[in-house]
Amino acid sequence: MAREREARVALLLGLICLAPTLLAVERPPGLGDVREVRTWSYAEYTRVVVELTKEVRLPEQGLIRLAADTRAGRPDRLYLDVPGIWVGRRYESGIGVGDGLLDGVRLGQNTLRNTRLVIDLERYGHHRLYTLPSPARIVVDVYGKRGRSRGDSGGRLPTELRRVHTVVVDPGHGGRDPGATGIGGLREKDVNLSIAKKLAARLEDRGFEVVLTRDRDRTLTLEERTAAAESSGGDVFISIHANASRRSRTRGIEIYTLDANHERHSLDVAARENGVPAARLDPLQRALARIQVGELASQSERLASLVHENVIRGIQQRNRSLPDLGLKKGPFYVLFMSSMSSVLVETGFVTNKRDAKLLRSAQFQSELAVQIADGVDRYRQQIEAGPAASARLAKGAAGVRRGDGIR
Numbered sequence: 579m580a581r582e583r584e585a586r587v588a589l590l591l592g593l594i595c596l597a598p599t600l601l602a603v604e605r606p607p608g609l610g611d612v613r614e615v616r617t618w619s620y621a622e623y624t625r626v627v628v629e630l631t632k633e634v635r636l637p638e639q640g641l642i643r644l645a646a647d648t649r650a651g652r653p654d655r656l657y658l659d660v661p662g663i664w665v666g667r668r669y670e671s672g673i674g675v676g677d678g679l680l681d682g683v684r685l686g687q688n689t690l691r692n693t694r695l696v697i698d699l700e701r702y703g704h705h706r707l708y709t710l711p712s713p714a715r716i717v718v719d720v721y722g723k724r725g726r727s728r729g730d731s732g733g734r735l736p737t738e739l740r741r742v743h744t745v746v747v748d749p750g751h752g753g754r755d756p757g758a759t760g761i762g763g764l765r766e767k768d769v770n771l772s773i774a775k776k777l778a779a780r781l782e783d784r785g786f787e788v789v790l791t792r793d794r795d796r797t798l799t800l801e802e803r804t805a806a807a808e809s810s811g812g813d814v815f816i817s818i819h820a821n822a823s824r825r826s827r828t829r830g831i832e833i834y835t836l837d838a839n840h841e842r843h844s845l846d847v848a849a850r851e852n853g854v855p856a857a858r859l860d861p862l863q864r865a866l867a868r869i870q871v872g873e874l875a876s877q878s879e880r881l882a883s884l885v886h887e888n889v890i891r892g893i894q895q896r897n898r899s900l901p902d903l904g905l906k907k908g909p910f911y912v913l914f915m916s917s918m919s920s921v922l923v924e925t926g927f928v929t930n931k932r933d934a935k936l937l938r939s940a941q942f943q944s945e946l947a948v949q950i951a952d953g954v955d956r957y958r959q960q961i962e963a964g965p966a967a968s969a970r971l972a973k974g975a976a977g978v979r980r981g982d983g984i985r
């Protein structure tokens with residue numbers, strides 16, 4: 579082995595001395611690198627994340643599926659050609675997964691300017707492919723019935739039979755990401771955490787199992803938020819945020835579910851919460867448009883509408899002058915990436931003087947927590963009463979309306 583390495587070094591030195599142009603062929607300039615490859619195994623799918631040093635535009639055809647090649651000893655697999663990325667031989671031997679769904683993940687230099695991602699499959703149902711910015715990532719979620727059961731759960735019940743037991747509460751931002759900054763330096767991340775902790779306590783009072791994606795001021799990636807939610811087997815996901823506007827007079831509460839909505843106002847909020855310019859939400863919107871989320875979407879809308887009703891009623895009963903900006907839809911990464919009924923609450927504007935005063939107040943935070951928890955409790959009652967009864971109960975609940983361009 580040592581001799582082989584010596585020989586290679588000699589060859590390389592030879593190339594350097596004799597033909598500098600050949601070195602350029604080794605790695606063309608201007609390419610990005612693969613920074614890291616990670617996988618997460620959940621009950622319903624396995625997530626593969628390839629982190630890159632620069633953003634890429636994926637080919638239109640996306641992932642291509644290849645049948646098993648028994649002669650070459652290759653299993654059923656998916657591959658994707660990633661342009662403008664150099665990986666060299668670093669991941670040639672691949673990363674083993676072996677979770678009953680994926681065998682493993684390999685990356686190789688397909689052409690000088692093209693890296694090929696290969697996902698070796700054990701089982702396959704369908705997949706979704708999308709990109710995330712800052713840092714640039716390619717995400718592949720592979721869904722399917724696992725070959726062998728991991729742990730005791732052996733997969734989840736169909737959504738309509740699911741009980742509502744575990745609630746994931748997600749305080750937006752944190753650590754190096756302060757979120758919006760408002761009046762008197764009020765930081766969104768602090769408001770979010772404070773309300774989320776109160777909400778967790780109120781949900782526990784009602785017998786829910788509660789998982790907080792963070793319980794202190796720390797930085798969390800999107801994948802880490804989703805991992806906390808998915809690995810806890812959560813039934814409901816509630817992301818807590820506070821709003822911001824360039825107009826200091828803008829104030830009020832708005833509640834969001836997931837949708838690829840081109841309405842201007844929702845895009846602005848989603849862009850801020852996603853940490854990207856609105857124009858860059860296009861890939862996510864295209865991914866959303868391709869995905870069938872029927873049952874999950876309608877359950878999320880029901881959850882959102884009950885939370886919304888409760889919060890607005892609670893505010894009115896207390897004579898709080900906080901405007902109802904309504905129930906809206908938008909392309910939020912954090913709602914897109916988990917597989918449970920999910921809702922995002924924008925609790926008020928840190929950039930408005932009166933809202934900021936409310937958001938600072940422990941009393942107001944508690945009122946909000948009680949009302950959100952009541953909304954989740956009503957959602958549980960509807961789900962557990964069964965489809966027929968829940969349809970009856972849902973009648974009269976406010977429908978989802980599109981954003982109305984308040985800014």
Ligand SMILES: [Zn+2]
Pocket residue numbers: 750751757758766819820850851
């Ligand atoms: Zn936020």
